[in-house]
Amino acid sequence: SAVISQKPSRDICQRGTSLTIQCQVDSQVTMMFWYRQQPGQSLTLIATANQGSEATYESGFVIDKFPISRPNLTFSTLTVSNMSPEDSSIYLCSVEDGTRARQYFGPGTRLTVT
C-alpha cells in the first residue's frame, strides 16, 4: 500500500490569500486525486492529476481557483486561490493502487479561512 504525506496538516488563512498544499507519495503512481470535505459533508472530488498533462477538473471546480501541479510521479500540489470562508474544508489527496483498484488517502489538510 502507498504511504502518503501532506503538508501542511492544518492552517488558518485570511480571506483573499492563497494556500498551496503538498502531497508526497512513497512510490510512483500514475494518477493522483484531490478531494474536498466540507464541514459535516462527505468527500467530493476536485480534480484528477496525471503526470505530464493538465489536471482534469470536476463540475463546479475550475483551474483558476484550484490550480494543480504534477511535476513527477510522486508529488503534486493543490493551491486554493483567493480564499473565502466557504473554502474552509479538509483537503485530501489520494492515489490508486493499480487501475480502478484501492485508493489510499493522505491524512488531509484542515484549512480554516477567516
Place this chain on the structure above:
Amino acid sequence: KQEVTQIPAALSVPEGENLVLNCSFTDSAIYNLQWFRQDPGKGLTSLLLIQSSQREQTSGRLNASLDKSSGRSTLYIAASQPGDSATYLCAVTSTGGGNKLTFGTGTQLKVEL
C-alpha cells in the same frame, strides 16, 4: 449521476455487539465498491474493496457484501470494540466516471464500553 447513500447516519452500540452498516447507490454500472473508515485528523483508511463481479469480501471481523443489481452493499462488523468507533464511508467507482470515487454520506459509529 451516481448518488450514494448510507443508513444510518449515526449509530451507537455497546461493546461486543454485531452490527450492519448499509450503503446504496443509484447506478449499478460500477467497477467496484470500497469501504473506508475515517478517524478525526487521520484521513481515510481503506478497509475492503469489492469488485463488481464479487459478492463479498472479508477482512478479520469485517465482512462486506455487494448486490450490484439492487444497488446495495452492507458492512458487517462482528464483536464490535471501542476502537471501531469512527465514521465509515462507502464509495463506488462508476463505469462512466473514469476512475473517480463517489462517496456516500457516511455512518458515524460509536462503540461504548
